[in-house]
Amino acid sequence: MNNIVIKTNNLSKIYHQGEIEVNALNNVSCEFQKGEFTAIVGPSGSGKTTFLNIIGGLDSPTSGYVQIADVNISKLKSSKLIDFRLHNIGFIFQAYNLIPVLTAKENVEFIMLLQGTDKEYRNKRTHDLLEEVGLGELVNRRPTQLSGGQQQRVAVARALASKPRFILADEPTANLDSKSTTQLLDIMAKLNEEEGTTFIFSTHDQRVIDRAKRIIVLEDGKIVEDKK
Amino acid sequence: MFKIIKIAWRNIWRNKLRSSVVMISIILGLWSGLFILAMTYGLNEQRIDGAINTVLSHIQIHNPDFLNDQKINDTIINKEFVLNSIKNTDKVYKFTERLISTGMVSNAKGSYGIQLTGINPDTEKQVTEIYSKLIDGEYFTKLKRNPAVIGEKLAKKMKLKLNSKIIVTLQNTKGDLTNAAFRIEGIFKTQNTIFDETTIFVRKTDLSKIIGLTNGQIHEIAIVGKSLEDSKLIANNLKNIDKLNKIQTWSEISPELGYAQEMMSTFLIIFMGIVLMALSFGIINSMLMAVLERKKELGMLMAIGMKKRSIFIMITFETIFLTLIAAPIGLLFSYISIEYFAKHGIDLSNFASGLESLGIGAIIHTYLPVKMYFEVSLLTVLVAFISSLFPARRALKLNPAEAIKSL
């Protein structure tokens, strides 16, 4: 019955820029269900990145809290939080997703190494995931030998590899051309449809917004619209 | 863990220029450190060797009173017994008897204080190497009457040539001043100009007549062991047998040789400190840049769940790898150059006049004990390792959200 993966309660984040206080997030409360495919949208500076970072435990709120699977992550100590992220959250960033000195295969494998899974499992899962994102041929290339779109697909495979509860993606398509954007979205949508992977991503791109099943609109750190 | 080390290994090849700079500074640091060390060691060895081979020998025996004020009458006690004991002592190679008398030498150019050393040329040759340091003349082979062998410096000062006559004024056993004429048969030159300026060698038999010592009494016995390392052992054995005379090793006779060594090691410690500090700053600076340049990547690693400890290890290993590559190269360069100059010597003739008065000589042959190679390398690796901790610590202070945002 309990399908809630993330619950945020009165999240606020205040940044201090010299004398000025910036209310990047203002009392945001919302819930994310398992299997959702959510786009966070809003003008630049509306708080999208701040919101995703706090949900993902990369940043801590000034007040309020984030609860993931009954754990209040806003209260976790730094080392516990790193471990929590490793086992529960997948990340896809706009850029600098991959370790430049490792091949695509090694990058995907790396996160499972950190988790301490055994070799046979790692090899199989790495292989399956890279096949799934359509990079079965390019497993031994390093990031610099891959296109931007291919790199982001490796990032998706890497994010999935740890079997997280959900995947956060901050403007994953911002650096991609339209063809690569479509390819990446196809893969994300397919994973969501077929395997129920929960995605939360921020974007400015209307084509990406159109593919979302739920759209949360932020403005000045507040949710002004939330449509499913 | 293995993967993290592998990543560290690959990371050092990303910025080849910076890695080269770090490695080159380690190589140069190690090289210059070891080479200067080898030069000072060589210098000191040469000083000690020079002193031992020209006059000191390994062990000397005197009447204890003679050491206080060099009175002619304070000769070795129970000479025959002592000589017999020496012959029967293990590890003794050769020994020789000497008479010693301080006095004045004069000619038309002036008078100078000198020490007259009366020797037995045949046995002296087995103990010291003055005979091989002649630049002119012979070593007590030609002249029948009162031959003398003097140093180049004294010869120059007094404008003496072979066959020149000198008059020495000495005290005899009765305390009266007495004069004697000697003829120059040979001129030597050692690395020590003070020695060359103040020492005159004559035959023991000639000197004993002049000062009036009969019955073969002597002031000094100089002994060489089969190796320099045996000095202490031989001296101790003799001390057990002969309790009346004073038995001293070379370092006890000439403690200043040891002081010089101590002074040098203080200088060397300071020097190495400076080299290592420069090295450490270089490493910290370069590796800090390497960390700050990769902020986003490190932030991403923290974000996806890499433990701080692992990141710390990764960055530390980057420095360690650079050190482990560079240190052997630095060692190899050091070894080759030290060995080369050990054979061929470094010519310091331009500064030599100063050095020779210190008893060093114009050509330095580098020398470094094997254990110093180990110690200095260990120290270098240690310093590199400690330096690597600062950039690694800096990486831990990164906040993943901030690090990723800094696009």
Ligand SMILES: Nc1ncnc2c1ncn2[C@@H]1O[C@H](COP(=O)(O)OP(=O)(O)OP(=O)(O)O)[C@@H](O)[C@H]1O
């Ligand atoms: N570290 C920071 N220090 C000070 N102010 C910050 C910091 N990070 C974000 N802000 C401010 O908080 C507000 C929200 O920023 P945020 O990056 O979340 O917006 P965003 O919606 O992601 O914008 P964009 O679409 O440009 O990525 C902005 O006004 C921004 O200037």
Ligand SMILES: [Mg+2]
């Ligand atoms: Mg943003």
